[in-house]
Amino acid sequence: MNRWGCWGSQAHPNVLANTLRKLGRLDAAREEIGRAIDCCSPFGHAVEPWRAWDILAKIERTAGNACLAR
Numbered sequence: 001m002n003r004w005g006c007w008g009s010q011a012h013p014n015v016l017a018n019t020l021r022k023l024g025r026l027d028a029a030r031e032e033i034g035r036a037i038d039c040c041s042p043f044g045h046a047v048e049p050w051r052a053w054d055i056l057a058k059i060e061r062t063a064g065n066a067c068l069a070r
Contacts, residue, residue: 012036014052021059029059 013036020029033056040047060069 013039014055017052017059018055021055021062024062026059026063030056033059 013032017029017032017036020026020032033052036052037049037056040049040052057069060066
């Protein structure tokens with residue numbers, strides 16, 4: 001088990017969500033970052049959850065949803 005506790009050899013959803021955002025696939029990016037937030041929440045600050053929230057804010061800014069990005 002890796003430090004995130006739930007992905008094994010798969011890419012961390014933060015990385016996948018950010019890549020999808022850069023490709024303009026915002027719905028898929030939201031889905032992945034939601035998975036990261038849900039799966040990491042039991043591990044607290046050890047998994048640096050603010051990184052996932054930052055990526056979610058970037059996704060919303062990219063989508064033009066400035067008030068959701070706050």
